[in-house]
Structure formats: C-alpha cells, structure tokens
Amino acid sequence: MPASNAERSGPLEHQQFAVRMRNALEADARRATRDELQVEVETNVFFKPDKSSFLTPDFLVRRGLPGADAFADDTVLVGEVVSGPYNHKRRLWKMDRYAEAGIPWYWEIELDTGETWDVTAVRAYVLVPIIQTRLAVKPLHPTAYVPVGEWEPGDLGIEFPEPFAMSIGWEDLAF
Known part of the structure; x- marks a missing residue:
C-alpha cells in the first residue's frame, strides 16, 4: 500500500x-546569464584537481559546460536541504x-519534518x-559565511540580487 504524505520519510522530500x-x-x-551557468543537484564539487577531496551539495550553481566536472573554483553557489535530526556539527x-x-x-532550505514537509x-x-x-x-x-537573507513562507517570495537576480515564489518550492 503506498505511503501517504504524512507517512513518508525524509529522503524523498529532501530530494x-x-x-x-x-x-x-x-x-x-x-x-x-544566458546559459553561462549550470544549475545541478547532488553533483560532486571537487576541491583538488586530482578529485581526491570533494563534497556533494544538494544543489549548486557553477560556471562551465554541461556534464563537465564541478570544481570549487568554478562553483558560484552551493546549497543544502536541512531536515529532521540534521546534525548541526556536520552542517558547520x-x-x-x-x-x-x-x-x-x-544557501539552506530548512524543512518542517512534521506531517506536511513544508519549507x-x-x-x-x-x-x-x-x-584580523x-x-x-x-x-x-x-573566511566565513555570514547570513545575508532569510525568507519564510509568510513572505511574498524570495527576491535576491546575487549571484544573479533571483525571484522565487513559494509555489515553486511547495511539496
């Protein structure tokens, strides 16, 4: 019997x-940018040319050709979906x-892991x-990351000018 929305667990919603x-x-x-940037999900971002060090963000924006390897030098934005008992120490x-x-x-997308799985x-x-x-x-x-924007569902949407003009409606993220 298929699971209802309330019975599903994190991986499907996370993805x-x-x-x-x-x-x-x-x-x-x-x-x-007229296709100068590639936007991908769950793609390795390599920190070294020999590909021996990498992380896999949930989504990313990078310069380069489609299908090419993603290196940190070409990566503009990385993002994670944070849900459930996400380990704060691992996030940091x-x-x-x-x-x-x-x-x-x-960027981070925080999810409510209750019955609705809403952002x-x-x-x-x-x-x-x-x-210094x-x-x-x-x-x-x-260097360190500092927060420069936070949006919640009661807001009109996500409007942000960097690294390119963004206008994301909540309906675009709804489950």
Missing part, C-alpha cells in the same frame, strides 16, 4: 526540495569546507574575509 530549488534557480540563472563542518574552497554563496525557511549566506585584530588569538579560518 524533491533540492530539485525544486534547482529548477527555480535554473530559470533565473538562464534569464540572467560542511560550511567550513565550502568556505575554505572559496565558494562565494551558501519553513530559506537562508542565504555570503563568504567574507575574517578581519590585534588580539593574541587568531581565527581558525580566514
């Missing part, structure tokens, strides 16, 4: 929201890895250098 965000981003990227570790690789934008928030972070101070301690990382 569905990643695909929906990818589709919404691709539509805006095409309008803004991944953000640090993307920041070390110099990827300028990090509860979308957050945008930009990579910034850490300002005269303190005796030094930052662990030279």
